[in-house]
Amino acid sequence: MPRSSFAEIDCPIALAAEQLADKWKFVIIRNAFNGMTRFDDFAAQLGVASNVLTKRLTELVEAGIFEKTPVQNDGRAVDYRLTAKGHDLFPMLIFLVQWSDRWMKKKGGPRLNVAYGETGEPVEPVQVKTASGVVVTAKLAKVSEGRGRNPMYREIKTLVDKRRLKCT
Amino acid sequence: MPRSSFAEIDCPIALAAEQLADKWKFVIIRNAFNGMTRFDDFAAQLGVASNVLTKRLTELVEAGIFEKTPVQNDGRAVDYRLTAKGHDLFPMLIFLVQWSDRWMKKKGGPRLNVAYGETGEPVEPVQVKTASGVVVTAKLAKVSEGRGRNPMYREIKTLVDKRRLKCT
Numbered sequence: 001m002p003r004s005s006f007a008e009i010d011c012p013i014a015l016a017a018e019q020l021a022d023k024w025k026f027v028i029i030r031n032a033f034n035g036m037t038r039f040d041d042f043a044a045q046l047g048v049a050s051n052v053l054t055k056r057l058t059e060l061v062e063a064g065i066f067e068k069t070p071v072q073n074d075g076r077a078v079d080y081r082l083t084a085k086g087h088d089l090f091p092m093l094i095f096l097v098q099w100s101d102r103w104m105k106k107k108g109g110p111r112l113n114v115a116y117g118e119t120g121e122p123v124e125p126v127q128v129k130t131a132s133g134v135v136v137t138a139k140l141a142k143v144s145e146g147r148g149r150n151p152m153y154r155e156i157k158t159l160v161d162k163r164r165l166k167c168t
Numbered sequence: 169m170p171r172s173s174f175a176e177i178d179c180p181i182a183l184a185a186e187q188l189a190d191k192w193k194f195v196i197i198r199n200a201f202n203g204m205t206r207f208d209d210f211a212a213q214l215g216v217a218s219n220v221l222t223k224r225l226t227e228l229v230e231a232g233i234f235e236k237t238p239v240q241n242d243g244r245a246v247d248y249r250l251t252a253k254g255h256d257l258f259p260m261l262i263f264l265v266q267w268s269d270r271w272m273k274k275k276g277g278p279r280l281n282v283a284y285g286e287t288g289e290p291v292e293p294v295q296v297k298t299a300s301g302v303v304v305t306a307k308l309a310k311v312s313e314g315r316g317r318n319p320m321y322r323e324i325k326t327l328v329d330k331r332r333l334k335c336t
Contacts, residue, residue: 034328112321137258
């Protein structure tokens with residue numbers, strides 16, 4: 001039977017996919033990083049149907065990426081704010097900005113500048129690096145099962161090895 | 169009218185969302201980074217319906233993230249392989265692995281180890297950094313419109329500023 005939820009799959013990518021991999025969630029999170037907090041502002045700016053937005057915000061709250069807090073002195077109004085777990089997505093957002101600017105280039109230059117506020121020093125491309133500064137690409141990486149175990153990783157490796165055997 | 173495609177939106181996050189923000193695509197890309205190339209292997213490992221998989225792979229090929237190449241000496245068989253644009257997603261995948269291991273911790277430790285193959289030195293958490301080594305979080309960042317312009321960014325900022333004005 002086709003899987004519909006990844007929530008029970010013990011794989012870090014599947015877990016992240018279940019919580020994040022949705023077009024609306026990407027732009028909701030983008031807007032939150034830019035200081036947006038209100039349902040009506042998300043709805044107006046995104047041009048998204050109310051029920052779709054409600055579902056996404058509810059899921060993001062359930063996943064602990066957003067929290068709902070009552071607005072002071074404003075009756076029933078609530079703010080949707082990024083939690084620490086949500087704020088921790090910043091590198092993904094900046095990576096995606098840079099990736100889009102690299103691969104869907106715009107005449108004139110990048111669409112967004114990101115710098116360290118205090119000095120104005122621009123940020124570098126988001127990369128995978130070791131402490132000693134080696135940039136690790138997929139080809140240079142050695143990936144292995146962690147101490148926490150990862151049955152899905154073993155399953156994929158087994159299938160890939162079987163295919164290689166067949167082809168040689 | 170609610171938007172259904174983000175392809176025409178000139179925002180780097182919306183463009184990336186249109187091409188990537190889908191649960192199945194996340195795990196398809198994960199499997200590709202682990203060396204999987206065949207439709208039947210993706211279908212078997214993911215437990216996904218054929219039509220769903222076909223749609224996702226077609227979109228990934230159209231987006232230039234995968235390429236379809238005929239398998240040598242094997243009739244109609246094709247391989248789906250990551251292009252350079254696809255390989256360039258490696259930092260996002262590793263970030264998501266680390267993010268899940270931080271926020272959906274598993275007893276025993278991380279689910280996956282990633283190291284530099286040649287020396288075995290583990291990779292650091294994927295972060296946003298300047299050339300001089302400052303780690304730039306959302307709170308420390310100064311984001312501004314790039315030379316390539318970004319009307320969506322201005323639109324969001326205007327809405328957020330209007331809301332702030334209302335609340336003070």
